[in-house]
Amino acid sequence: MSELQRLRDAFRTALDLPADAPVDDLRYQDNEKWDSLAHMSLVAAIEDEFSVMIDTDDVINMSSFDEAVRILGKYGVDVK
Amino acid sequence: MNLLHPDARVIDAVTGESLTPSLIDRFGEELADQKLVFLPMPTTIEAIAKYLAALRLHKPVVLLDPDADHAELIARYQADEVHPDLALLLTTSGSTGNPKLVRLSRSAVLANAEQVAESLGVTSDDVAITTLPLFYSYGLSVLHSHLLRGATVVLERTGLMQRDFWTAVDAFEVTSLAFVPYQYEMLRRLRFDPAKHPSVRTLTQAGGRLRAELITEFSQKMDAAGGRLFVMYGQTEAAPRMATLPPDRIADKIGSVGLAMPGASFAIEDDEVVYRGPNVMMGYAESGTDLAAGDQLGGVLRTGDLGRLDDEGFLFITGRLKRMGKVFGVRINLDDVERNFPITAVAGDDKLHVFAEDISADDARALRTKIAEWLGTHFSGVDVRSIEALPLLPNGKTDYRALEASL
Numbered sequence: 198m199s200e201l202q203r204l205r206d207a208f209r210t211a212l213d214l215p216a217d218a219p220v221d222d223l224r225y226q227d228n229e230k231w232d233s234l235a236h237m238s239l240v241a242a243i244e245d246e247f248s249v250m251i252d253t254d255d256v257i258n259m260s261s262f263d264e265a266v267r268i269l270g271k272y273g274v275d276v277k
Numbered sequence: 278m279n280l281l282h283p284d285a286r287v288i289d290a291v292t293g294e295s296l297t298p299s300l301i302d303r304f305g306e307e308l309a310d311q312k313l314v315f316l317p318m319p320t321t322i323e324a325i326a327k328y329l330a331a332l333r334l335h336k337p338v339v340l341l342d343p344d345a346d347h348a349e350l351i352a353r354y355q356a357d358e359v360h361p362d363l364a365l366l367l368t369t370s371g372s373t374g375n376p377k378l379v380r381l382s383r384s385a386v387l388a389n390a391e392q393v394a395e396s397l398g399v400t401s402d403d404v405a406i407t408t409l410p411l412f413y414s415y416g417l418s419v420l421h422s423h424l425l426r427g428a429t430v431v432l433e434r435t436g437l438m439q440r441d442f443w444t445a446v447d448a449f450e451v452t453s454l455a456f457v458p459y460q461y462e463m464l465r466r467l468r469f470d471p472a473k474h475p476s477v478r479t480l481t482q483a484g485g486r487l488r489a490e491l492i493t494e495f496s497q498k499m500d501a502a503g504g505r506l507f508v509m510y511g512q513t514e515a516a517p518r519m520a521t522l523p524p525d526r527i528a529d530k531i532g533s534v535g536l537a538m539p540g541a542s543f544a545i546e547d548d549e550v551v552y553r554g555p556n557v558m559m560g561y562a563e564s565g566t567d568l569a570a571g572d573q574l575g576g577v578l579r580t581g582d583l584g585r586l587d588d589e590g591f592l593f594i595t596g597r598l599k600r601m602g603k604v605f606g607v608r609i610n611l612d613d614v615e616r617n618f619p620i621t622a623v624a625g626d627d628k629l630h631v632f633a634e635d636i637s638a639d640d641a642r643a644l645r646t647k648i649a650e651w652l653g654t655h656f657s658g659v660d661v662r663s664i665e666a667l668p669l670l671p672n673g674k675t676d677y678r679a680l681e682a683s684l
Contacts, residue, residue, distance in 0.1 A: 213646065213656050225439060233436035234605070234655045237463055253467045257440045 200247075200276040204269070207246045208262060211239035225260040247274045280390060281329055284401050284427030287322060290445040291434070296329075296609045305330040311337065313353050313359055313568065317343035318412040320432050325411070325420070332364060332383075337568065339366040339378065340412040350376045351489055356565035362437030363559065363568060367414055369514050369608060370684035379513045380559040382572065389516035390421035392538040396521040397479065397507055399453075402429035404476070406451045407427030408437065408460065414517035415483050415606065419455045437463055443474070450476035459627050461491050469495075483509040483518070484606030485627060486594070489531050496527045510534030510592065513576055513608075516556040519543075520592055533591040543584075543592050548585040550592065553577050564648035600677070604629050604658035618648055621667055623680045625660070630684055632664045 198206075208220040225231050240256050243249070244266065249272040251259075257276075259265050260277045265277045287296035292656040304327045314331045318324050318340045337359050341347050353376065354366075364383035368376060393399070403425045407430070409416030412497050431461055433448045435441045437460060445451070454477060456464065461482065471477055480499055482492075487508065496506045496628050505524035509575045511517040520543070522535030541554025553576055560573035583596040600611040602624025609629060611622045621632045631648060633641065641661040668679040 200306060213642075226435065230656075233438040233463065234459070234657050236438040238657055240466070255526060256467060257438060257534065260439065 200269075200274060203246050204243070204262075204276050207240060207242040208265075210243065211235055211242045221262050223262045243269070247272070247276065280332060280387060280421060281424050282401070282427035285424040286429040287325055288426075288429065288449070289322050289432045290307060290406075290441075290449065291432075292322075296322050296326055300326040301330045301333070302673065308336055313354070313356055314338045315341060315347065315354075317341045317347075319343040320408070320411055320434050322406050322432065325432075328411075330388075330661065335361070335364070336382070337363040340396075341368075341654065342412050344411065344590075351497075351555060354378065354562070354565045354568065356568040358569040360569055360571055361560070362571070363508075365516075366562065366568075367412070367417075371560075378562040380557050380562050380568070380570070381516050385516045385556045385558065386421065387425075388540075388554070388565070389418065389518055389538070390425040392554075392556060393418055393422040393518050393521075394426045395539050396518075397422065397453075397481065399423060399428055403428040403452045403479075404449055405429070405453045405455070406430060406431040406433050406449065407441075408433075408444060408455050409457065409484075409606075413607070414511070414513040415455065415457065418511075418517055419453075419481075423453075437467070439510055446474055446477065452476055453479040455480065455481045455483070458482070458487045459605050461487055463494060465491060465494070471498055471499070471504055475502075478504040479507065480504070481507045481509060484509055487553040488626065492527065492531060496524065499524075508533075508535060510594065512580060514558045514577070514580075515552060515554070516558065518556070519552050519554070519580075521581055522591075524655045526591070530587075530591050533587070533593050535592065536590055537592070543590070544588055545584060545586055546579075547585050548597060550580045550582045550594070551577065552580055588617065600624075602629055602651070603627060604654050607654060609652060609654075614652070617651060618644070620644070620648075620661075621675055621677075621680065623677055623684070625684055627658065629654075629659045630680075631659060631661045632667065632680060633661060634664060634666065636661075636663045638663075 205220050209218055212235050255268045259268055267275050281656045308331055314336050316338050362382040363380055364386050365381040366378040398420050405419050411417050430470055433442055433445045458481045499506045508522040509518055510520040520537055522533055544551045557574055557578045559575045562568055567601040581598045582594050584592055584594045586592055602609045602611055614622045623630050645656055645661045649659045668676040
């Protein structure tokens with residue numbers, strides 16, 4: 198599975214969305230399921246999926262799907 | 278005594294808007310012909326102005342979750358007559374199926390605002406920030422105790438997992454943060470370092486039991502930075518705070534929820550924690566006619582918690598009389614959940630664990646969503662598992678202990 202698919206799946210699992218839900222345009226709190234609790238699940242899911250340890254600053258900056266892609270790049274995960 | 282000290286300030290971190298006396302006056306005029314105010318309470322200047330206007334006019338206020346539908350509750354609590362002492366009505370749990378209200382008098386609300394302000398040492402130099410909904414008793418208590426002492430309250434709506442929250446903490450030089458147990462788990466995940474936010478001097482914790490390891494960790498962190506962690510205990514029925522653990526006693530009283538509030542006391546009667554104080558509710562209401570009733574408890578609250586007191590008066594909670602759980606700080610009656618869904622429920626730490634006999638993964642997921650919606654809680658607070666057969670006691674009843682042990 199591509200990195201992009203894996204990241205989409207991590208978002209769907211953490212935000213309790215259906216398997217085919219579009220997630221690429223998601224932003225924090227635009228989606229009612231993406232609140233602080235879901236955010237914690239999301240960060241944990243991304244860390245598990247890509248075997249990375251995300252810094253505090255990156256955790257609180259991860260406010261959209263695009264931001265997550267950018268942040269993962271810093272950890273050497275090329276999402277495309 | 279007035280809840281709103283003339284020096285108190287409320288500022289919206291996003292809009293920059295402030296609470297002003299004229300805004301409160303304006304909403305007061307709107308409320309003039311209402312006997313009872315049903316107030317959806319988002320974290321906004323406008324909602325706080327309406328709330329304070331109603332209190333000032335001695336009109337009882339029912340505070341409601343602005344994101345939920347309350348048609349049924351509003352219909353149920355229409356009243357021709359309200360008791361003159363009645364000031365505030367709060368729901369006891371997130372459940373929409375059991376809209377019992379706690380009746381709080383004006384004097385109980387003021388007494389508890391004073392007790393909290395005194396036990397935390399709140400002064401006019403303090404700056405609090407919203408971390409919890411204002412219709413939830415702990416969030417409201419933070420507002421009350423700071424308004425009373427002429428302190429500042431900053432309104433923030435994104436929460437501690439977002440950059441905007443911490444930017445506001447630093448920009449407004451916030452001194453005090455109030456969190457429930459799951460938020461301490463988040464703080465740990467964020468590797469919260471008080472040295473990075475030097476204005477923060479006080480952390481408070483309530484809304485359920487925080488595990489000892491985290492109490493110790495945050496207490497030591499705050500201590501090292503010259504600040505303090507207050508562990509507290511309360512119930513909406515006590516407006517809401519009943520006990521505070523003095524920060525300098527955390528190390529030798531780990532696991533305790535502290536000492537009774539100033540002017541109050543605890544006793545253990547048949548293993549149950551009984552609280553006596555000026556902040557105890559008048560009683561519950563289950564219909565509009567109950568709103569005319571006077572004080573039914575005389576300052577004595579049977580908490581439904583089991584506990585013990587040590588020789589210095591420190592309270593330790595050991596369990597619950599009824600089958601209750603807490604999810605994200607909100608109380609949940611497990612029997613209520615079982616009455617409304619074909620499942621068996623037990624409580625974990627900040628989580629509701631639900632067992633259903635032989636259901637598919639898809640059905641389990643759908644059930645989780647339904648139960649969470651019914652409770653008005655986040656889906657991640659509900660865990661649904663399929664089980665072949667429920668364990669039973671010799672008398673044929675469900676063996677809840679065995680289910681808890683299987684978690």
